Amino acid sequence: MKEVSLFIPCTVDLFAPRIGEAVVNLLRRVGANPIYHEEQTCCGQPAMNAGYREEAKKVAKHFITVFEKDPVIVSPAGSCVCMVKDHYPEILEDEPDWFRRAKDLAPRVYEFSQYLVDVLKVEDVGASFEGKVTYHESCHILRGLGVSEQPKKLIRAVKGAQLIPLDNADSCCGFGGEFANDFPDISESMVKDKVESFLTSGADLLVLNEPGCFLNIGGYLNRNHPGKRIMHLASFLATNGREAEYGN
Amino acid sequence: MEIKTEQFTELARKELKNERTRFFLKVIPAVMKARRDAGMANLPDPSAAMACGAAIRAEALARLPELLEEFEKNATANGMKVFWARDDKEANEFIKKLAKEKGVRYVTKGKSMVTEETALNELLEEHGIEVWETDLGEFIAQQLHRPPFHIVGPAINVPVEEVRDLFIQKIGLKEPTLDPIQLGYAARLFLRDKFHHVQMGVTGVNVAVAETGTIINVENEGNIRFTKASPPVQVSVMSLEKVVASMEDALHMIRLVCRNCTGQRISVYVSMDSGPKKKDEIDGPEELYIVIVDNGRSKIYQDAKARDALRCIRCGACLVSCPVWRQVGGYAYGWAYSGPMGQVLNPMILGLERTQELYRASTLCGSCKSICPVGIDHPSLFLYYRAKDVLGDPNFKSVNRPWMERKFFKMFSWAAATPWAWNMGVRMARPIMNKDAQNGVVSKAKGPFQGWFRSRNIPAMAGDTFHDRWKNNLKDKG
Numbered sequence: 001m002k003e004v005s006l007f008i009p010c011t012v013d014l015f016a017p018r019i020g021e022a023v024v025n026l027l028r029r030v031g032a033n034p035i036y037h038e039e040q041t042c043c044g045q046p047a048m049n050a051g052y053r054e055e056a057k058k059v060a061k062h063f064i065t066v067f068e069k070d071p072v073i074v075s076p077a078g079s080c081v082c083m084v085k086d087h088y089p090e091i092l093e094d095e096p097d098w099f100r101r102a103k104d105l106a107p108r109v110y111e112f113s114q115y116l117v118d119v120l121k122v123e124d125v126g127a128s129f130e131g132k133v134t135y136h137e138s139c140h141i142l143r144g145l146g147v148s149e150q151p152k153k154l155i156r157a158v159k160g161a162q163l164i165p166l167d168n169a170d171s172c173c174g175f176g177g178e179f180a181n182d183f184p185d186i187s188e189s190m191v192k193d194k195v196e197s198f199l200t201s202g203a204d205l206l207v208l209n210e211p212g213c214f215l216n217i218g219g220y221l222n223r224n225h226p227g228k229r230i231m232h233l234a235s236f237l238a239t240n241g242r243e244a245e246y247g248n
Numbered sequence: 249m250e251i252k253t254e255q256f257t258e259l260a261r262k263e264l265k266n267e268r269t270r271f272f273l274k275v276i277p278a279v280m281k282a283r284r285d286a287g288m289a290n291l292p293d294p295s296a297a298m299a300c301g302a303a304i305r306a307e308a309l310a311r312l313p314e315l316l317e318e319f320e321k322n323a324t325a326n327g328m329k330v331f332w333a334r335d336d337k338e339a340n341e342f343i344k345k346l347a348k349e350k351g352v353r354y355v356t357k358g359k360s361m362v363t364e365e366t367a368l369n370e371l372l373e374e375h376g377i378e379v380w381e382t383d384l385g386e387f388i389a390q391q392l393h394r395p396p397f398h399i400v401g402p403a404i405n406v407p408v409e410e411v412r413d414l415f416i417q418k419i420g421l422k423e424p425t426l427d428p429i430q431l432g433y434a435a436r437l438f439l440r441d442k443f444h445h446v447q448m449g450v451t452g453v454n455v456a457v458a459e460t461g462t463i464i465n466v467e468n469e470g471n472i473r474f475t476k477a478s479p480p481v482q483v484s485v486m487s488l489e490k491v492v493a494s495m496e497d498a499l500h501m502i503r504l505v506c507r508n509c510t511g512q513r514i515s516v517y518v519s520m521d522s523g524p525k526k527k528d529e530i531d532g533p534e535e536l537y538i539v540i541v542d543n544g545r546s547k548i549y550q551d552a553k554a555r556d557a558l559r560c561i562r563c564g565a566c567l568v569s570c571p572v573w574r575q576v577g578g579y580a581y582g583w584a585y586s587g588p589m590g591q592v593l594n595p596m597i598l599g600l601e602r603t604q605e606l607y608r609a610s611t612l613c614g615s616c617k618s619i620c621p622v623g624i625d626h627p628s629l630f631l632y633y634r635a636k637d638v639l640g641d642p643n644f645k646s647v648n649r650p651w652m653e654r655k656f657f658k659m660f661s662w663a664a665a666t667p668w669a670w671n672m673g674v675r676m677a678r679p680i681m682n683k684d685a686q687n688g689v690v691s692k693a694k695g696p697f698q699g700w701f702r703s704r705n706i707p708a709m710a711g712d713t714f715h716d717r718w719k720n721n722l723k724d725k726g
Contacts, residue, residue, distance in 0.1 A: 013714040014674065015707045020714035024722050036718045041670040047657050049612065051634030051649075055661035062665035139613035172571040176611025183609055184699035185261050189575045190611075191703070219704030222689060247688025248710040 001033040005070035007084075007109065009077040010042040011211040015248070019211060022238035023076050023112055029238075030122050034074075039066050045083045049177050053091050060088045064101050072119075073109045076234050077211050078141035081111050086144070111141060113209055113233060117150035128159035129241035134166040134203035136194065136217070138210035142170055151209050151233050158237065166206075167197040175216035191220045199228070205241055209233040222246040249367045249395055252582030253594055256605035260580035269577050272405045277568040280401075283511030284565050284619070290513065291503075301504045302623025304497045305559035308489075312549065315458040315491045316540065322461025326523030328536045336366035339541045343368060343450065343483055346537065347377050350481055352447045354378035356439070358465065358472035359386050360452025361399065361562055362487045362541055364584035365597070368450070380442050382471035384435055391418050397578040399564040399589070400509045405577060439471065449475035449533070453486035454505060454561075455498045456538075462522040463538065464498055466506060466515040473519045482533035484521070487541050489558040501561055504621040508563035547643070548596040553632055554644075557592040559622040564589070566616035566626065572609055581606060588616035588626045599645025600637045607633040674713065682708045 004027055008020045027034045044059030063084065067073055075081050088102040116122045133155055141147045155163045174180060174190025194217055198206045208214060209232060218230045235243050252259065263269045288294040308315060320330045333339035347355060355372065357379060363369070369379045369390070381390040388403035389396055391414055396402030403411075408426050415421035415431060419438040425431060451472050455464045463484050465472045476482050492498050506512045525532035548554050567573045567587030578586035585593045591610060595603040612627040620626070633644070640648030648654075663669040684692055685708035692701050700706065712720070 008714050014709050017710045017712070017714035017717055021717060021722065024718075036723070038715060038719065039667045041664040041667060044661070044664060047661055048631065049634070050653070050657060051631070051636075051638040052654075052657040052661070053635045053638070055657045058661045059664040139611065139615075143614040143618050170615075171574075172611045172613035172615070174571070174611065176613070179609070179611045180704075181697055181699035183257065183260075184702040185257075185264050186572055186575050186609065187611075187699075188703040189264055190571055193575075215706060216704065219700075219706050222705045223691065223703065245688070246705070246707055247685075248707045 001031060003071070004032045004034050004115075005067060005073045006034050006036045007040065007043075007067065007073050007075035007080065008036070009075060009080040009211060011215060012076060015215060016211055016232070017248070018243060019076050019214070019232045019234055022232070022234035022243075023074070025238045026112075026116070026125055026234060027074070029125060030116065030120055032120070035070075037066050043080045043083045045080060045087075046177060048083060048087055048091070056087070057091050060084075060092060060102065061098060064088070064098070064105055067109075068101055068105050071108060072115070073105075074112050074115045075109070076112045076209065076232060078111050078138055078145055078147065079210060079212060081109050082140045082144040084109050111145055111147055111209070113151040113154055114145065114147045117153055123153045124157040125154065125237050127157075127161075127237045127240050129161040129205075129236070131160070131204040131241070132162045132164050132202060133158075133205050133207050133236075133241075134164050134198065134201045135169065136166060136173065136198075136206060136208040136213060137170040138208055138213045139170075139172050141210055151207075154233065154237060155207060158241075161241075164201060164203055166201050166203070168193070169197075173213045173217050175212040177212065180216055187216075188220075191216055195220055195225065195228075199225070204229065205236070206230040207233050207236050218246045249364055249370070249584060251598065251602070253598060253603045253606060255582055256580055256609060259582060260576040260609075263576045263580050268407060269405060273574055273577055276404060277574045280511075280568040281565075284508055284568070285511075287507035287511030287513065288621075291507070297500075297504065298621045298623065300500060301561075301621045302559070304492060304500060305561070305622040308492045308497070309549075309555055309558055311493065312489065312491070315493055316488060318458040319456050319461060319491050320540075322459065323463075323523075323538055324461070326461045327526075328461065328521075328523055328538050330538045330540060333539055333541045333543075335543050336541070339366050339485065339539050339543070340368050340371040342539060343485075344371055344375055344377070346481070346483065347372065347448055348375070350448060352377060352481075354380060354442070354446070355448045355450050356380045356382050356442050356446045356471075356475045356479070357386075358449070358451035358467065358475040359383035359402075360450065360485055361584050362452055362485050363450065364396065365487075365543065366485075366541065368485075380439065382439050382442070382469075382475055383467070384432060384469060384471075387435060387439070388414065395579060395582075396584065396586070398567055399562055399578075399586070443474045443478045446475075446479040448481040448483065449479045450483045450485065451475050453484050453490050453538075455501050456486055456491040457495050457498045458491055459494045460522060462495070462498075462520050464502065464518065464520050466502060466518050468510070468512075468516040470517050473517055476519060476521060476533065477531055480534045481537070482521070482524070482535070483537045483539060485539045485541060487543070488545055489560075505561050505563045508565040508619075508621050544597045551643070554596055554629065556624055557596050557629060559624050560589055560593060561622055562589065563621060565619050565621065569615045569619050571611070571613060571615065592624060592626055592629045595633050595644075600633055600641075601645050601647050604637070607637075671715070674709075678709045678711075 044056040047056040092098040174187040385403040524536040573587040616626040
C-alpha cells in the first residue's frame with residue numbers, strides 16, 4: 001500500500017481536526033496508507049507573512065527535518081503547501097545545504113485534491129450527496145498551485161451532487177492570515193461579498209479546500225447566517241456532505 | 249498633493265461607509281476588468297505578450313543607467329533640453345523657474361502621475377501660476393481638490409450631478425444638464441480657450457525611447473497633444489524608469505498599456521515627440537524640456553529585489569483586479585498611486601515607516617501578480633517590505649516593529665521548532681481561548697485578536713486535536 005505522509009496544518013489540527021480525519025478516511029478508502037509524524041507543528045507561514053524571516057527559517061528547518069524522508073506528503077491546505085514549495089527555498093537561499101534540502105522536498109508536497117486526481121487518478125471516491133454544491137476558488141490553491149479542475153472533478157463525481165457556478169468564485173474571501181485580524185473592516189466587507197455570492201448562487205452547500213477560507217467564511221456564516229452550510233472538500237467527500245457543524 | 253499614506257485604515261473605513269463609493273465599486277471595477285480581459289484576449293497569445301512585456305521591462309531596468317544616458321544623448325541631439333531632478337523639489341523648482349522666466353501666467357497640463365507625486369500644481373499655484381488640468385477626469389478631480397480615485401479614471405466615482413454643479417460654479421455652465429456629452433462639451437469649450445492662449449504646457453511621459461530620443465504619450469481626449477503642440481514651451485516630466493531600449497520595445501509597451509488600461513487595442517491618440525519644432529515645420533513647441541525625476545528611485549534601484557517595482561507602466565489593471573481596492577477605492581491609499589501599484593511603489597518612494605499599512609493591507613491573494621503585463625510579483629514584494637521592516641532597515645526608512653510582536657514571533661518559532669513546547673503551548677492556550685465558548689464556538693475575545701471577532705466566530709479549540717485523535721484512535725484503525 002502506498003504510504004502517504006500527512007501534513008496537517010495547525011489550523012486544522014487545533015480548530016478543525018475533523019478535516020484531518022476526513023483526509024485519513026479518504027486516503028484509506030482509495031487504498032493509500034496515511035502516516036502521521038507526531039513531531040509536526042506549523043509550517044511557519046504566520047511568521048513569513050508578518051515579515052519574520054529568521055523565525056520562519058527556524059520553523060522551516062524543523063519541518064524539513066520531520067518530512068524530508070517521505071516520498072509523498074499530502075496536505076488539505078493550499079497556502080501551507082505554497083509555503084513549503086515556494087517560500088522555503090526562498091528564505092533558505094543563503095544556506096546551501098538547507099536550500100538543497102528544501103528544493104529536494106518541494107516536488108513531493110501535494111495539496112490533497114491534486115494528489116487524488118493528478119497522482120492517484122481518482123475522481124470518484126464513492127461519495128453521494130443530494131443537492132446543489134458550489135465551489136470557492138481559494139487564492140493559493142488557484143493562483144498559487146494552479147489547482148482548480150481537480151476539486152471540481154471530485155465534486156462532479158459525487159453521486160447526486162450538482163456543481164453550480166459561484167459568482168466571483170476566484171475573488172479572495174478576505175482571510176489573508178493576520179489580514180483578517182489587522183484590517184477587520186475591509187476583511188468583513190470582502191467576506192460579506194463572498195457570502196452574498198454564495199447566498200445568491202442557490203447552492204445548498206459551499207465547498208472549498210483551504211482551512212483559512214473555511215474558518216473565515218464559516219465564521220461569518222456561523223455568526224450571521226447560521227443555517228448556511230460550508231464544508232472542506234475532504235469533509236464533504238468523506239461524510240457525504242453530512243458533517244456541517246462549524247464548531248468543535 | 250498631501251501625503252496621507254499613514255491614514256490608510258481610517259480613510260478605508262470612511263470609504264467603506266460611503267454609499268456612493270460602495271455603489272460605484274460594486275459595478276465599475278468588474279466592467280473595467282472585463283474590458284481589460286477582452287482587450288488582452290484579442291492578442292494572438294496574451295501570456296506570451298505579457299512575458300514579452302516583462303522581459304522588455306526587466307532588460308530596460310538592467311540597463312537603466314546606460315539607457316538613460318543614451319536617451320539624453322539622442323534627445324539632446326534632437327534639440328530637446330534634458331534636466332535631471334534629484335527629487336520632487338528640484339523638479340518643481342526647475343519648472344517654476346522656467347515658467348517665471350517665460351512670464352507665463354498659467355500652464356495647461358496633460359495627465360501626469362509623476363507631477364501628482366511631486367505636487368507640482370500646488371507649488372505653481374503658490375507662486376501665482378494657474379494650473380489647468382486638461383484630462384477631463386483630472387480636471388474634475390483638480391476642481392474638487394481630490395486625489396485620483398483610479399489612475400486612469402481619476403474622477404470616475406464622481407456622480408454626474410456633482411459634475412454639473414461644479415461646472416455651473418467653476419466654468420460657467422449656462423444650461424444645467426446631466427447629459428455627459430453636453431458636460432464634456434462644456435469642459436472642452438472652456439479648455440479650448442485655455443489652449444488657445446497657453447504659453448507653457450506640462451505633460452507626463454508613457455514611454456521614453458533611448459535609441460531615438462523620443463517620448464511617447466497615449467490618451468483618448470487629445471488634450472495631451474494640444475498641451476504639447478499649442479504652447480511655445482513644452483515641459484514633459486518623466487520618472488526615470490520610463491525608458492526602454494528601442495522603438496520596437498516601446499510599441500509593445502503601448503500595446504500592453506492600452507489594453508490593460510481600458511481594453512483598447514490602441515488609444516485614440518498616440519503622440520511622439522522627437523524634438524521641438526524645426527525651422528521648416530509649422531507647428532510644435534519652440535522649446536522642449538524633458539525633466540527626468542529620480543525622487544528616491546535610484547536608491548530603490550540599488551536593491552535588486554525591490555527594483556522590480558520599477559517595472560510598473562501605470563496601466564492600472566492591478567487596481568480593478570485587487571479585492572482590497574475593490575472594497576475601498578483609490579482615496580484610502582492616501583497618495584498618487586493606489587492599489588497594488590501604489591503598494592509596491594509608495595513604500596519605496598516614501599519609505600517603509602509611513603507606508604506600513606499599505607504593504608500590510610494585502611491578503612497576498614495574487615490577483616495583481618496574475619494580470620500584471622510586466623511580471624511584477626506584488627505579493628512577493630509586500631513580503632519583502634514586511635521583512636525589511638522587521639529588520640528595521642534604515643535604507644528603507646524603517647523603524648522596526650513593536651517589542652511585543654517581536655517577542656511573540658520569537659516564542660512562536662521556538663515552540664514550532666520544539667514539538668514538546670508546541671504541544672504544551674496548545675494545552676495552555678486552550679482554556680484561555682475557550683473561556684467564553686458556547687456550542688463549540690468562540691464569538692468574542694479581547695486583546696490582540698479582537699479584530700477577527702468583529703464580524704466572525706471561530707470554532708473553539710478542539711478538546712482533542714488532530715494530533716490527539718491520531719494517537720488515540722486513527723493510527724490503529726489503519
